[in-house]
Amino acid sequence: MEKKSKVLIIGATGRLGYHLAKFSTEYCHPTFALIRDSSFNDPNKQQKLQSLSIAGVTFLKGSLEDEESLMEAVKQVDVVICSIPSKQVLDQKLLIRVIKEAGCIKRFIPSEFGADPDKSQISDMDNNFYSRKSEIRRLIEARGIPYTYICCNLFMSYLLPSLVQPGLKTPPRDKVTIFGDGNTKGVFVNSVDVAAFTISALDDPRTLNKVLYLRPPGNVCCMNELVEAWESKIGKKLEKINVSEEELLKKIKDTPYPENLEMVFIYSTFVKGDHTYFDIEPSSGVEGTQLYPHLKYTTISEHLDNLL
Numbered sequence: 676m677e678k679k680s681k682v683l684i685i686g687a688t689g690r691l692g693y694h695l696a697k698f699s700t701e702y703c704h705p706t707f708a709l710i711r712d713s714s715f716n717d718p719n720k721q722q723k724l725q726s727l728s729i730a731g732v733t734f735l736k737g738s739l740e741d742e743e744s745l746m747e748a749v750k751q752v753d754v755v756i757c758s759i760p761s762k763q764v765l766d767q768k769l770l771i772r773v774i775k776e777a778g779c780i781k782r783f784i785p786s787e788f789g790a791d792p793d794k795s796q797i798s799d800m801d802n803n804f805y806s807r808k809s810e811i812r813r814l815i816e817a818r819g820i821p822y823t824y825i826c827c828n829l830f831m832s833y834l835l836p837s838l839v840q841p842g843l844k845t846p847p848r849d850k851v852t853i854f855g856d857g858n859t860k861g862v863f864v865n866s867v868d869v870a871a872f873t874i875s876a877l878d879d880p881r882t883l884n885k886v887l888y889l890r891p892p893g894n895v896c897c898m899n900e901l902v903e904a905w906e907s908k909i910g911k912k913l914e915k916i917n918v919s920e921e922e923l924l925k926k927i928k929d930t931p932y933p934e935n936l937e938m939v940f941i942y943s944t945f946v947k948g949d950h951t952y953f954d955i956e957p958s959s960g961v962e963g964t965q966l967y968p969h970l971k972y973t974t975i976s977e978h979l980d981n982l983l
Contacts, residue, residue, distance in 0.1 A: 686758035694870035756784040827869040827889040828862035850914035857899035861944035868972040872963040886960040893974035
């Protein structure tokens with residue numbers, strides 16, 4: 676049996692990072708997690724830390740700001756996965772330098788886990804959300820560090836619970852807003868499933884120096900299809916309110932950042948089509964459900980059932 680890579684997870688107490696660490700141990704990888712000293716005394720994180728410890732994760736004290744602890748952690752593993760929040764992606768710069776200096780890392784999976792930043796068509800309105808991720812990509816490539824970028828598009832916990840209705844927490848049952856013509860397709864993936872695909876990819880030569888896109892059948896849909904699916908589940912037709920591209924752009928412009936971010940991502944996904952307007956180039960990208968057809972995942976329909 677081929678030896679499993681040793682894996683370091685940075686951000687293991689976060690929603691995605693926790694699942695990454697759990698799946699890493701489940702898939703028999705010796706798994707380490709870089710944990711801040713303060714996290715051990717944080718009541719919000721203690722349950723996760725206990726669960727990870729029981730699962731067999733080894734904790735290493737340190738942070739992305741502490742070069743010594745980073746070097747000590749990186750030297751113990753073969754693969755580094757970073758899953759820090761998007762607004763902190765530039766905090767990976769020191770980690771990239773350490774990975775290069777250590778010289779032992781076979782694969783780095785940086786904190787992306789969203790739409791492909793190099794394909795984004797909203798760079799003038801996202802407050803550098805995607806350009807920061809692209810900057811990290813260029814740094815990794817310039818240093819010659821082996822990588823896999825994970826582009827899972829939208830998590831199901833974001834926008835889907837409201838049926839893509841800004842400001843709502845639950846799906847509407849009377850009227851619904853359709854942005855654009857309602858026919859542009861976006862992609863939603865459950866964070867647990869993103870973790871499973873990521874861990875499956877980390878030792879796979881087919882994903883080396885490639886983008887792993889997730890476009891699971893049943894999870895690629897437009898707003899019209901989403902509304903139709905919800906209507907069939909609640910047995911009721913909703914009143915449709917159409918908001919044109921121009922009207923949405925005006926709302927985005929008139930709403931200050933970060934309050935306008937939901938609308939920015941709706942515009943990106945369901946008007947510009949940033950998840951699906953391009954074909955995946957085999958030279959630079961692969962699709963996860965085609966590589967790992969055995970992996971089961973939550974579909975949009977199943978997720979909507981949980982919202983009834």
